[in-house]
Amino acid sequence: QKEVEQDPGPLSVPEGAIVSLNCTYSNSAFQYFMWYRQYSRKGPELLMYTYSSGNKEDGRFTAQVDKSSKYISLFIRDSQPSDSATYLCAMAVQGAQKLVFGQGTRLTINP
Amino acid sequence: KAGVTQTPRYLIKTRGQQVTLSCSPISGHRSVSWYQQTPGQGLQFLFEYFSETQRNKGNFPGRFSGRQFSNSRSEMNVSTLELGDSALYLCASSLVLAQGARGYTFGSGTRLTVV
Numbered sequence: 567q568k569e570v571e572q573d574p575g576p577l578s579v580p581e582g583a584i585v586s587l588n589c590t591y592s593n594s595a596f597q598y599f600m601w602y603r604q605y606s607r608k609g610p611e612l613l614m615y616t617y618s619s620g621n622k623e624d625g626r627f628t629a630q631v632d633k634s635s636k637y638i639s640l641f642i643r644d645s646q647p648s649d650s651a652t653y654l655c656a657m658a659v660q661g662a663q664k665l666v667f668g669q670g671t672r673l674t675i676n677p
Numbered sequence: 678k679a680g681v682t683q684t685p686r687y688l689i690k691t692r693g694q695q696v697t698l699s700c701s702p703i704s705g706h707r708s709v710s711w712y713q714q715t716p717g718q719g720l721q722f723l724f725e726y727f728s729e730t731q732r733n734k735g736n737f738p739g740r741f742s743g744r745q746f747s748n749s750r751s752e753m754n755v756s757t758l759e760l761g762d763s764a765l766y767l768c769a770s771s772l773v774l775a776q777g778a779r780g781y782t783f784g785s786g787t788r789l790t791v792v
Contacts, residue, residue, distance in 0.1 A: 598779075609681070609767050609783030610720070654720065658779065663733045664710065665781065667720040 569593050572655055572668025581677050585642040589655035589668045592636065596657040596666075599631045601640045604652045604670065613653075614640065645675045679704065681784035683768050689790045695756040698787045702749050702770030709751040710781065711743060714765040723766075726751055758791045765789075 572589045579585055587601075597618055602610035614629040616622050616638075622629045628641040638657075642649055655668040682701040690696050702709050711723040722735040726745035743753040749770075755762055765788050769781040 602783075607785070609769075609785050611783065612780055615780070656720075663708070663725040663727070663779070664722040664735065665712075665720075666722070667712075669719045 567592065568669075569666050570655060570657055570668045573671055574669045576672040576674060578674045578676060579645060581645060581647060581675055583645050583675075585645050585649070585673060585675075587640040587642075587653050587655075587671050587673070589638050590636055591638070591657055591666075593657070593659070593666075594633075594636065595659045597660040598658040599629070599638050600656040600658075600665070601627075601629055602654040602656055602667075604654060606651075610654055647675045647677050650674045681768055681770050681782055683766075683784035683787050685787060686785065687788045687790075689792060690758050691792055692758055692760060694758050695754060696758060696789060697752055697754045698766055698768075698789075700751045700753075700768030700770075700784060702751070702768075703782055706770035706772055706782075707749055708771045708779075709745055709749065710769045710771065711751070711753050712767045712769065712783075713737075714767055714786070715763075720767070723753065755789075760791050763789060763791045 570591045600615040601613045604610040616631045619633045626643045630639045652670040652672045654670040656665040684699045708727045710725040714720045725733045729745045740756045745751045765786040767786045769783045771779045771781045
């Protein structure tokens with residue numbers, strides 16, 4: 567069983583919809599939770615990061631962490647075709663120098 | 678501000694050969710990490726260097742090695758290439774964010790194909 571599980575999709579939604587992306591994890595030592603976006607033929611770019619539990623909002627994006635359930639989510643409001651990409655969750659233990667990634671979810675926003 | 682630069686972008690090698698990939702981090706970033714990305718396994722951590730020292734290593738065979746130079750540029754080497762080494766190799770440089778989180782900036786990667 568992988569430390570971080572993420573449904574690879576693909577997920578296809580109409581423009582303007584609210585998108586929900588999720589990951590579950592098994593390592594209770596994870597303290598840092600991140601979401602990366604990766605466009606085709608590009609490296610991942612950091613979208614959001616959260617320390618421990620709670621919510622964080624940045625524009626149309628909201629990240630949620632529920633450590634009691636070992637479950638994290640990314641919500642995208644008013645989705646745009648330019649949001650079409652693969653979204654990767656990533657986690658790290660405090661003091662560690664490596665990220666553990668989910669498999670990534672391929673998202674398509676249809677105009 | 679220049680991002681993380683990886684060269685070459687694409688490589689085709691034959692089984693048994695060796696390959697060296699290069700990464701130039703963002704100016705001022707002293708930590709460089711390498712990841713392998715494949716459709717089956719996703720992104721997997723290879724190793725991390727800081728001030729020319731390897732601080733952490735992932736679960737990869739000894740054929741995978743790396744080094745970092747005094748200007749923070751890094752190289753990774755794969756010897757005796759196997760078909761399964763075909764992947765996108767990503768380099769990331771990082772700095773510490775609030776609350777101790779590390780913000781990794783990735784390069785566009787080197788696409789290695791082993792035939």
